[in-house]
Every structure is written in C-alpha cells, then in structure tokens.
Amino acid sequence: EAQVTQNPRYLITVTGKKLTVTCSQNMNHEYMSWYRQDPGLGLRQIYYSMNVEVTDKGDVPEGYKVSRKEKRNFPLILESPSPNQTSLYFCASSMDRGVSSPLHFGNGTRLTVT
Amino acid sequence: AQSVTQLGSHVSVSEGALVLLRCNYSSSVPPYLFWYVQYPNQGLQLLLKYTSAATLVKGINGFEAEFKKSETSFHLTKPSAHMSDAAEYFCAVSDYGNKLVFGAGTILRVKS
Numbered sequence: 001e002a003q004v005t006q007n008p009r010y011l012i013t014v015t016g017k018k019l020t021v022t023c024s025q026n027m028n029h030e031y032m033s034w035y036r037q038d039p040g041l042g043l044r045q046i047y048y049s050m051n052v053e054v055t056d057k058g059d060v061p062e063g064y065k066v067s068r069k070e071k072r073n074f075p076l077i078l079e080s081p082s083p084n085q086t087s088l089y090f091c092a093s094s095m096d097r098g099v100s101s102p103l104h105f106g107n108g109t110r111l112t113v114t
Numbered sequence: 115a116q117s118v119t120q121l122g123s124h125v126s127v128s129e130g131a132l133v134l135l136r137c138n139y140s141s142s143v144p145p146y147l148f149w150y151v152q153y154p155n156q157g158l159q160l161l162l163k164y165t166s167a168a169t170l171v172k173g174i175n176g177f178e179a180e181f182k183k184s185e186t187s188f189h190l191t192k193p194s195a196h197m198s199d200a201a202e203y204f205c206a207v208s209d210y211g212n213k214l215v216f217g218a219g220t221i222l223r224v225k226s
Contacts, residue, residue, distance in 0.1 A: 105157030
C-alpha cells in the first residue's frame with residue numbers, strides 16, 4: 001500500500017531534550033516536506049526537500065533540522081525543543097519536484113513539550 | 115507571494131443541505147489550487163485540484179469547486195451534505211514554485 005509513515009504518533013517530552021520524528025514514504029517520491037498544524041493557522045511549512053541531499057527552509061524553520069540521505073526518509077529533528085513547538089506535525093510527499101502533483105500526507109505526530 | 119483566505123472557521127449545515135465552503139486566493143500568476151480534507155486523527159487527503167484545464171473541477175465524494183479568476187475564488191460545494199462529510203477542509207494555492215500555501219481551515223459540522 002502506498003503510504004507516508006510517521007513515527008511516533010504521540011510524543012510528550014521536556015524542554016531541551018533532543019528528539020527525532022521519522023518519516024518514510026514507499027512511493028519513490030522526489031519531493032518531501034514537513035508541516036506543523038496549529039489551530040486557526042492552518043498548515044505551515046517547516047522544511048522541504050526536492051531530492052536526496054537537497055533541503056530548503058519553509059516558512060517556520062527556526063528550531064528544526066532535517067536531512068535527506070535516502071530518497072524514502074526525511075526525519076525531522078528538534079535539537080532543543082521548547083513549549084512553542086507543541087503542535088501537530090505532518091510529513092508529506094509528492095511525485096514531482098514542484099507542487100503541481102498532490103501531496104500525500106502521513107497521519108501526523110502530536111508533540112507536547114513541557 | 116501567494117496567500118489563501120478561507121471565510122468561516124466553522125460551517126454548520128443540516129444533512130441533505132448544500133455545502134458551500136469559501137476560499138479566496140492571491141497569486142501573481144495563474145495558480146494551482148487544491149482542496150484537502152482532514153478527518154479526525156488523520157492526515158490530509160486530496161479532494162480536488164485545479165490546474166487550468168477546466169474551471170469547474172469535480173473531486174471525490176461528490177464535491178466540486180469552481181475557479182473564478184475575476185473573483186480570485188475557488189469555493190467548494192456539494193449539493194447534499196452527508197454525516198460522513200464532517201471534517202476540516204483546507205484550501206491551498208501554489209504559483210508553480212516549490213511552495214504550497216494553506217488556508218487556516220474550515221471545520222464542517224453536519225447536523226442530523
């Protein structure tokens with residue numbers, strides 16, 4: 001089954017404790033992206049990647065890191081999480097390097113930072 | 115830069131009534147426009163996409179949207195609401211770049 005898999009689904013952590021949210025897609029997609037969803041703000045892009053070893057900042061990249069060492073994986077790293085990073089996170093992928101192709105989303109990771 | 119405005123953060127309709135969710139966009143070039151739906155505890159799923167082939171776009175689950183350039187709108191409609199349509203709906207716009215901008219979302223409630 002074609003899918004984007006995120007782990008974990010739920011994560012509670014404390015301020016400053018490094019964490020990684022994994023994302024993997026099995027569709028051989030070129031483009032991958034991370035979004036955060038906050039009430040009343042919709043989805044805002046954190047980082048995106050157009051291909052292996054190519055990543056770029058989105059609208060809200062501060063406090064986040066990503067890597068794209070393999071085509072299928074695009075982990076999101078929070079080196080020193082803070083409470084304002086409490087949010088619902090989505091990984092997404094699409095076939096094309098642009099955004100004319102629809103995005104396929106994972107089921108989300110709800111992160112709470114205390 | 116492109117932007118999206120969804121009018122109404124919450125919309126409530128009766129089962130069987132018309133669904134109308136409003137979306138207005140700004141873009142310096144003819145855009146790609148999308149509607150996505152998010153059911154509880156799930157990621158977003160594509161409902162439909164406009165890519166300049168036709169102004170009236172039909173999507174899944176009986177939804178459709180009409181692109182009106184003069185009004186810079188891309189409103190989502192469904193003639194008859196079903197209980198299973200209750201979800202959050204997002205309009206999104208892209209101007210051929212690598213960026214997709216989402217609206218704030220509209221939560222649709224369907225009353226029995």
